[in-house]
Amino acid sequence: MYQGRKWIVVLTACLLVFMSACSGGADNNNSNNNNNSTADPTTNPAESSAPPTEPETFDPFGKYPETVEFTTVKATVNNPQFPEGQSYEDNDFNRFMQEQLNVKPVFQWTQPQDGFAYKQKLDLAIAGNDIPDVFQIMGSSVQDVQATLKRLVDADMVEDLTTVFEQYASPAMKENYASENNRTLDLFKIDGKIYGIPDQQGLENFNFVWIREDWRKQLGLPEPKTMDDVIAIAKAFKEKDPYGGGKTVPIAMQMESETNGLFGPGFVFDQYEAFPRMFYKDASGELKYGGIEPQTKEALKVLSQLYKDGLLERDFAMKDTGQLQEVLASGRAGIVGQAWWAVWYPLFMTLQNVPDADWKPYVITGENGKINFGATAPTRSMVVVKKGSNIPSFRSNG
Template sequence: MRKSSRFVIAMVMASLMVMLLAACSSNNNGENASGAASPAGSAVSSEAGSPAASPEDKPSLKRLGVWQDQDYNAYPVAKMLEEKTGYKVQYDMLPQDWTEKLNLLMASGESYDLVSMFSDMALYSDYAQKGALIDLTPLIDQYGPNIKAAISQQSIDALKVDGKLYAIPTSVTYDINSSILIRTDWLEKVGLQMPTTTDELVAVLKAFKEKDPGGNGDQNVALTGKGDQAMFDNIVGAFGMPNTWNEVDGQLVPRLMDPAYKDYVAFVADLYKQGLLDREYVANKDATAKEKFNSGKAGAIIVHWADIPTISDALTKNVPDAKFAFVPALKGPAGKAGFSSNAGFDRLTIIPKASKHPEDAIKWINASLEPETFKNLAIGEEGKHYTAENDAYTPILPAFNDERNLANNFMSGADEQSYPLYWQARVRKNPVMFEAFDTLNNKQPDEVKIQNVLGLAPYMQQYSKSNQQLEAMVTDYTVKLIAGAEDLSGLEAFQAKYKAAGEEASAKEVNDWYANK
């Protein structure tokens, strides 16, 4: 499980600054002196299909990656990349709770040539601003034609710190995370169709509560969820607020300050009051809510598509004839509809100042992004790891699981055009999961995929500093409003408290950027 910290402890950064001052005093150009000149014989051809030089002709590289449950060095992708790039790479990995360990390694001057980390813009920007990273632009210009072809200018611009690029990104690969999962056999029993509007959703939930389609009597739960889930995906989009910040009259506005917030809260609070939303919702943990759905007691739940295989197995065991599907984008009272559409980065690859071979690190990344090599990295060999038909890639099991399941951890950047198609082979490993993924990501019209524009925003100090705390405030307050522990009459006072806690400074910073993007 990934955990991101938003700070660097004082002792670590003090040590880091000592290291950086020493590095900067020896190299005014911002590049590690040991990597300034190419070792003899280290040049690599960037032409597709060119034979790779043998590992003996090139220096060995050290790469630090995210945690995985298998040894990188023994995984088949490592050998494939060595053969294709000509570079021998020693792979180390971070622990699951990775941030503090990475801070310590960066401060110690450990000479990793590449570091692949989960995307944490605050941490990345902090390293860059303190001089801990190498500016990659000159290296990419000289040695990275495949990198330039694979990574969009939009992604490059989003990662610039003070006008310089210090990371190569691996972008997110799909648009939509979650929606309302509904028992379609319950719909059949109560004689209703899949809801398409919020009014139709209310009618469906009332029928679930009153007509006992689950055979549970008064134990039926129409809609369940977890208590830290204040903004219900799909429903919140029907009120024009699919993202945490949404455009209102040309400005980006956080949900609490959005004029539609009152209407959304009133709608969900009414569901709770009528008993259409689980009366134990506030106390529910994620597992508790899923158990109610899996056991056949709940007719609907808000979940991520990746949860579907586990839910399907459990529900089928308890209710063999059960059927379910995701609810498409609902239209709200004003005719709005939408899902938050992901934007931004999953991983970042950085080259620390302590790297002994920064030029070769870029050459290795460039070679790994040669189109056929990258395809092999992502999904393997056709006929062995996958089959292909009309740009749809289907994994061959168990070979795909054994030899490519962890391939994304070896990526240092990805082909932004091709990888989303390759990546879908992963969800095709399970037909039930792919159907859920396909419903949300491939079958929803483009107009209901509302991009989270802040996902591709550069690092912003005030926003980064305050956002996590502000979101926690909104979640807690919204849950209390839904459950009746707070009243909307106090909204204005809470908004003032929210603005003082950092929203006002964040909004100025965000909209200064948004006006010029």
């Protein structure tokens, strides 16, 4: 029983750190239940035996009598916006978690999420068998996360959380996974067991075309409705150079393994009903692989022309997300393809240095006259627990 509790403490805490905040509850963690005395054989058992007790209950959101510390690591973002005096290690969220549960994360290291620095350092930590109690696996695709998880399971480095999840995951969490028919959980099961708790994102992820609206108005350009309109605006940004000094980047883009990644070319592929790296059924119900369909070739022709016309940076194919964020933060970018949440991240970076900048999203109709978008990966991260983690408050019970 205590072993199960040991892991749910860590699991609950890590979910608070990496996924969502949860409210606290009453302290139901009773530890003084062991009776090692030997009964007198001459005593009538009916007189000496204590009445049977109710099975011990456990509240995963209850507060522990002693602070439970667990080691972890953190993927950071560029230019984090903390209230004054706060940091990843010391902030209102971590303090709330300690007040409600009496659990506390201890960071071994942090690394930027962008540019794969976090993943690379985690790979080295796994290779050196130097992983923390709780940590997040991240990757550019589902396959990346699956490969890292399998590596850990094969090496017997992480805990089987199947029973813990079944007993202690909240109804809201289970309902969230069930809303997608548990496909996210099933993607990462190994031999039918749950070894990690994946984040779950919406499967739909429409790519808006975000345009520097202040530049568009300054140059007297019409609002875009088609891909040709977007290209015309990009050409005007190149010719008129609203940033100045010949440094305007008409379209900020990079080529990642996923077209819908940050600054990816997904908004171009969408216009031609092209969905690279995706299996899907066409109108006749036949299974297709988007990477080899004719419409993908049409989208690549457009990207090639954008490059030839100088609307993309010459080294765009070699840039990572961190480098594109620098372009965005400098105020040089004119057009980017991003999802709805881009207004929070990363477009705010422009406003930090150019307060008068104005980004506006546009929905662009595809060549078929419809608004096209494909499903995205349900997750690219998950939380796991180190096998045999030495949680101080449970050393005597483990």
